[in-house]
Amino acid sequence: MQQRVHFLTFSTPDLDAARAFYREGLGWHPLVDVAGEVIFFQVAPGTVLGLFDAEKFAQDAGMPSPAPVAGVTLSHNVDSAEEVSVAIDRLASLGAELLKPAQVGAFGGIFHGLVRDPNGIVWEVAHNPGWSIGDDGGVTFG
Structure with missing residues (x-):
C-alpha cells in the first residue's frame, strides 16, 4: 500500500x-x-x-x-507566532472550546494553541521554525 x-x-x-x-x-x-x-x-x-x-x-x-472522536489532533501550521494567536482567538470566537491558549510548547521549539471544535475535534494551530512545508506539500524537518 x-x-x-x-x-x-x-x-x-x-x-x-x-x-x-x-x-x-x-x-x-x-x-x-x-x-x-x-x-x-x-x-x-x-x-x-x-x-x-x-x-x-x-x-x-x-x-x-457512534464512535466519538478521541486521541486525534488536526494541525494547521502558520508562518509566525502572531498568526497562531490570531487564529486561536478567531476559532474560540466562533464557538470552539479553548483548550490551550497560544504559547510556547513543551516539545520541539513549537509555538501553538489548541481548541476543540463544536463536534469534539481538537485543532492545533502551530508555528515551528524548525520545519517547513514546500509548494508541493512535502514537509521538511530541520
Missing part, C-alpha cells in the same frame, strides 16, 4: 454545528454537502476532510453506536 491518506473522516454528533463552524465560521467551501449525512472539504491536494453524521457513520461502519 502506498504511503498516503486521501480521506480523514470523523463522526460528528451535530452535523449542523459542523456546517456552521466550518462553512460560516471558517469560510470553508464544501466539496460535497449532503444534508443530514456528510460534509466533505478539500483540505490539501489529494486530501479531503469528512464530517459524517455520527449515527450514519456508525451504521456505515457496522458499529453498534
Whole structure:
C-alpha cells in the first residue's frame, strides 16, 4: 500500500454545528454537502476532510453506536507566532472550546494553541521554525 491518506473522516454528533463552524465560521467551501449525512472539504491536494453524521457513520461502519472522536489532533501550521494567536482567538470566537491558549510548547521549539471544535475535534494551530512545508506539500524537518 502506498504511503498516503486521501480521506480523514470523523463522526460528528451535530452535523449542523459542523456546517456552521466550518462553512460560516471558517469560510470553508464544501466539496460535497449532503444534508443530514456528510460534509466533505478539500483540505490539501489529494486530501479531503469528512464530517459524517455520527449515527450514519456508525451504521456505515457496522458499529453498534457512534464512535466519538478521541486521541486525534488536526494541525494547521502558520508562518509566525502572531498568526497562531490570531487564529486561536478567531476559532474560540466562533464557538470552539479553548483548550490551550497560544504559547510556547513543551516539545520541539513549537509555538501553538489548541481548541476543540463544536463536534469534539481538537485543532492545533502551530508555528515551528524548525520545519517547513514546500509548494508541493512535502514537509521538511530541520
